[in-house]
Amino acid sequence: MALCNAPWQKIETKTRHPLVDVEEPNLMRDIFPYSEVPKTVFGGEMVQAVPAPEIWITDTTFRDGQQARTPYTTEQALKLFDLIHKLSGPNGIIRQSEFFIYSERDREILEEVRRRNYKYPEVTSWIRANPADFELVKKIGIKETGMLTSISDYHIFLKFKKTRRQVLDAFMQVVHAAADAGLEAIRCHYEDVTRADFWGCVVPFTEELMNFSARSGLRIKIRLCDTMGYGLPYPTAALPRSIPKLVYYLQREFGIPSQNLEWHGHNDFHKVHINSVTAWLSGVSAANATILGFGERTGNSPIEALAVEYASLTGSANGMDLTAITDIADYLREIGTPIAKNYPFAGDNFNVTMAGIHADGVIKNEEIYNIFDTDKILKRPLGVNITDRSGIAGVGFWVNQYLEKKGKPAVDKRDPRVAKMFEWVEEQYNQGRVTSISTDEMLAQFKLHFKDVN
Secondary structure: OOOOOOOOOOOOOOOOOOOOOOOOOOOOOOOOOOOOOOOOOEOOOOOOOOOOOOOEEEEOOOOHHHHHOOOOOHHHHHHHHHHHHHHHOOOOOEEEEEEOOOOHHHHHHHHHHHHOOOOOOEEEEEEEOOHHHHHHHHHHOOOEEEEEOOOOHHHHOOOOOOOHHHHHHHHHHHHHHHHHOOOOEEEEEEOOHHHOOHHHHHHHHHHHHHHHHHHHOOEEEEEEEEOOOOOEOOOOEOOOOEHHHHHHHHHHHHOOOHHHEEEEEOOOOOOHHHHHHHHHHHOOOEEEEEHHHOOOOOOOOEHHHHHHHHHHHHOOOOOOOOOHHHHHHHHHHHOOOOOOOOOOOOOOOOOEEOOHHHHHHHHHOHHHOOOOOHHHHHOOOOEEOOOOOOHHHHHHHHHHHHHHHOOOOOOOOOOHHHHHHHHHHHHHHHOOOOOOOOHHHHHHHHHHHOOOOO
């Protein structure tokens, strides 16, 4: 999929979907009973999802990603931004990165990353939908900002304590200000869209935005925010939870081009990655993500997962340097950020086998138990973790990996020296050990029994 450089084109629309300005909030208790697990409701039209012609990733590591951890220092943010740039590559697979602009520290970080003068990721900001926040955008002179436009009655009635009309009018006030200030684009972040009244509120608001865009020439992007992780990848699921239907009807009603649609997911129901991919396959060009999925509550789409998924879907890394995934993980550990050992692509043990029968297969051919050439693609050679389940095959594999580092030929797992090391491992667990054998311990045994190598 080639990246799209097509210019923004105005979309002429007419008012066909008046706002349904209800007196009481529509909380959809048949789907979201609160006292029970949310219901997966099927029904209605079966839509035909059409994949976006071009897809890319956008980054929210320094916005949503910082809402779930200690904020990064300026130095740490710069280092991580450099690594995201490296991962993105020259073709902008990671197209944009958004930043807070509220505190002096926020603005310092934003200005420092702007001084990098990278084409990709493009630096953008994020604000709440109020005039005071927009004044900050004008002061820093940025070309595009995201704006929080909460769209469900949960937010409109229960948080803002206002009507739909009052809230949407306030949103439009800031959109008008963006056009008056000469911004190139504004992103309207449809917070909680998967719990919103689609036809009564989402569609009318979108129509107002598209009509204004056509009149003013302001490029308006829509970020569909699955704030609570309620989104579903099924085209037969009912609105507002069906991602294919959300995208299908917005494009059908308004002709919104894929490059002006973005998906922002959360992982509350373990669907964040498949939902982001579903958005791509349903007609959304941009999937929003953070490094290692750090984000509010259960987190966002992991940027490294989407990078690998992009390469899989398109058949090419398209200039991405996937080894940066390992660099990012290493740096996060360096600054004290824990990473689960079994975390895909980045955890210490993501490509480490423990079972002896698996290690035996790896000795014959590593493709049997490795997802791809992790050494070449991620700078992470296949490994084994020695436990009481590793067997002599696991010990043999560990020995041969070390011998390869030393430039020595491999040995058979039945080599008496391997057998001696295996006997020592077995004895550890016979004495009641429950932890895995450390690298230092294995190295000590290797030096004891392979004296000719050292």
